[in-house]
Amino acid sequence: MAEKTSNLKHAFSSWDAFKDWIQVPDTALDQHGQRQEGRTWSNEDLDPTPPEKRTWRWWNYVIFYWGLSFGNWTLGATMVGIGLNWWQAILTIFLSQTISSIAMFFNSRCASVYHIGYPVVGRSVFGMYGAYYFVGVRAALAIIWYGVQLYSGSALLANMLRAVFGHNYTNIPNHLSSSAGITTAGMLAFFLFWLIHMPFTFFRPYQLRPFFWAKAIIMLPAIWGLFIYCMVETKGNIGLGHLKDTSSVSGSDGWGWFFIWSINAGMGNTATLITNQPDIARWSKTRSGAMWSQLLTNPIAVTLSASLGILSTAAINNKWDLTLWNQWDLLDAILTHHWSAGARTAIFLCAGCWLISILGTNIAANMIPFGSDCTLLFPRYLTIPRGQFLVECLGYAICPWKILASASTFTTFLAGYGLFMASVVAIMICDYFLLTRGNVFISHAYDGSRDNKHYHYTFGVNIQAVIAYIAGIALPFPGFVGTLGPHVSTAAENLGHIGWLLSFFVSFVAYYVLCLVWPTQNQRLVRQMGLRWEEISHRELIAADGTVITESQEGYPDQMSSGTGYEKDARMVQDDVSKGHF
DSSP: OHHHHHHHHHHTSOHHHHHHHHSOOOOHHIIIIIOBTTBOOOOTTTSOOOGGGOOBOHHHHHHHHHHHHTTOTTHHHHHHHTTOOHHHHHHHHHHHHHHHHHHHHHHTHHHHHHOOOHHHHHHHHHOTTHHHHHHHHHHHHHHHHHHHHHHHHHHHHHHHHHHHHTHHHHTOOOOSOGGGSSOHHHHHHHHHHHHHHGGGGGOOGGGOHHHHHHHHHHHHHHHHHHHHHHHHHTTTOOOGGGSOOSTTHIIIIIHHHHHHHHHHHHGGGGHHHHHTHHHHHTTBSSSSHHHHHHHHHHHHHHHHHHHHHHHHHHHHHHHHTOOOOSHHHHHHHHHHHOOSHHHHHHHHHHHHHHHHHHHHHHIIIIIHHHHHHHHHHSTTTOOHHHHHHHHHHHHHHTOHHHHHHHOHHHHHHHHHTHHHHHHHHHHHHHIIIIISTTOOOGGGGGOOSTTOTTTOTBTTBOHHHHHHHHHHHHTTHHHHHHTTSOOOOHHHHHHHHTHHHHHHHHHHHHHHHHHHHSOOHHHHHHHHHTOOTTOGGGOEEEOTTSOEEEOOTTOSOSOOOSSSSHHHHHHHHHHHHHTTOO
């Protein structure tokens, strides 16, 4: 303790001392010549996940995705809101989630095999410098969504505070101006929910398995309990007849366009999760544990949860003549109609379970990805926990209540940003499965020099991938702009409505065709080496600190420091290769 106190005092003695204090320790990849021109390309959390941290098995992923997907209570309202009736909404949700899960299935393979996160996968596909854009965009949007989820969860905490304190909470004097977009009572709930997030910023994903288990378990009584109450309160009179029908929609515009639009809208809630798969799958103990688990779990959990949300809120709205769809407004309405000790206790427990659900979603969909992105953007200073702490601070600083209260076009932009990430996912999947045969040269993903024959590409950027990315967003982009206010043609609107699906398939095909005609240097090398499917992944080098490094059959990193045992490990693996042990 005395030594730590002394180090802390020394850290604040000068700027240079402070920088030395906060710098992340070198890893094996740094120590063996991967740092060029004062820049580091490696980091404890950026490096491949070592074996002792690969603790997630297939059942952990089942629990994780069940807890994450079973909280989609309001997705059904989205489907009804665009013009579907209740059974069409349920069918569309199932189909959209099946498509999402297939994309998640393929996008998790690379990370499951090589145990690398989204930033390093991005380096291998988009280039050592090109990856900065695709990681930076995701990081910026994660900040916004993190704050928005914080604000949404604070509404549930407000339910809990009202259930406990009643008018002593709701009648807290408001000392904030109307332009603030939030009341003093609302700010209190937001601050408390923000504090609840704080302890989780210090954990890495592999350490959060117990939390995700708890989240999945407590969601069951919360959702089923609220559904049972709504059925009992309304005596099963759901009143679905007042929901919209699509007969007017399918006439002039055509059912085909509308159906694809509804599928695309249904994928909105998983667009982020599709992109973030590598940051979750990298902790898998097996190569397929993160793949099949979500493929079977996600569509069922989302469809069931959304269906219960449709039936419950439709029943209450029909009886009480309301137009409520989200759970916090529904819980607030129940308190208003049944102000008793039993009702207050039930609402407190139900809101608490929902609160943990949103907390888990925010951690998985925003906090962990941002922490992962920080390891690439600032590898010398930020690890995953430090990045998570940073987004915790930034999520408060952006004042999400102002965004939601006064910037409807901005929230529309957030809802449609999946259009831009669909192209990224398409290119990563195409490159891995069709063009490089599942071979990723790990050590080269930490080499930013021009000598990097695999991932330097053209000045550090994969030009073919950039062209395919632009092609993917070009067609639906005018329609997307139309949703922000400007008038666009009907054709542009239709293309914008199917943004994710259109972007994905256009970028996938464009990248594949372009690389057949004009392959990248890395793709040419893979062909010249005659590598079979994921052949490189079977040749692993365990460095002195336990880091797993895979390399091409041409050999291991050229620059190796002496005295660390690294050269001995390299020779052992190379001897095994020559003897046919792999």
